Amino acid sequence: MDTAPWTVPSVECPSRTVLEVLANKWVLYVLGALQQHGEPMRFNQLGRTLPGITQKMLTQTLRTLERDGLVARRVYPTVPPRVEYELTSLGHKAGRLTVLIGEWALAHVDQILTARTAFDHRAATTPAPLS
C-alpha cells in the first residue's frame, strides 16, 4: 500500500497506456471470464459467457489483449476452425484484479444504487436558487 510509490504519471509516460488498458469494461469482463473459467475458452464460448457483447467488440478486445501479452491465442487447424484463448501469467495477474473489482462491485451494488437514487432525489428537489 505505502510500499510502492504510486504517482500519477505524466501524459507522455507509457505506463498510462498500460493502466488504461484496464479502463475498459469489455476488457474487465473478458479477463474476468477467462480468469474465473480457469481454462482456455473458445471464441463463441466466450461470447456466450458475456451477455451483450458483439463479436466485433469481442474480437477487438481479444486482439488488444493478445497484443499486450495478456491473452494467448491458440489456433487449431481443423475444420471447422478451433481457436482458444487463455490468460498468460501476466494476464492472470490482471485477471485476479478484475475478479477483485467484480467482487467489490457485487458487494456494494445495493449501497451504490441507494446512493445514486438519494443523490438524484436530492438534485431533483434542491430548492430553487432564488426566484
Add this chain to the structure above:
Amino acid sequence: MDTAPWTVPSVECPSRTVLEVLANKWVLYVLGALQQHGEPMRFNQLGRTLPGITQKMLTQTLRTLERDGLVARRVYPTVPPRVEYELTSLGHKAGRLTVLIGEWALAHVDQILTARTAFDHRAATTPAPLS
C-alpha cells in the same frame, strides 16, 4: 478467489453499471490520487495532480463519484470558495483496487510495451497471403 462465485451478470443486472464505474481512466486516476494522498484534496489541487485532465472531466468524474457515494464533497463557505473531496469508506475500498491496478501497470510496463512492438512487428511482416 474461488470463494466468491463471479459470474458475468446479464445485461439488465445493475451490478454491471457498478462494475463499469471503474472501467474509466479518469475514475481510476482520481481514486488513485485521493487514495494515495491520504487526506482530502481541493479541486485544483486534484487537477494539478492529474496531468492532462480538463476541468470538465475532473468535475464530471467527481460528480459521478459523489453520486455513487465513493467520494464526499465538502464545501466551506469562504471567499474564495474552498471545496474538498475525500474518499468515503466505500471509496477507499475502490481506491485500494485502483492502487493495485496502478502497481500492476507500473510493474509490467516494459513487458507489455515489448509485447506490443513484437506483435506489431509480427503483424507488419506477416508473409503475404498468396501472391
Add this chain to the structure above:
DNA sequence: CAGGATCCGGGGCGATACTG
C-alpha cells in the same frame, strides 16, 4: 466456427468562454 468489412449514430472528451 471464427472472424473480417462496412456503415452509422451517440456520446465521450477536449477547447473555449463565462460566472459567483
Add this chain to the structure above:
DNA sequence: CAGTATCGCCCCGGATCCTG
C-alpha cells in the same frame, strides 16, 4: 477558486452482411 455552459470533433461501439 471552483465550477457551469456550449460547441464540435472523433471514435467507440452496435448492427448488419459477408467469408474461409
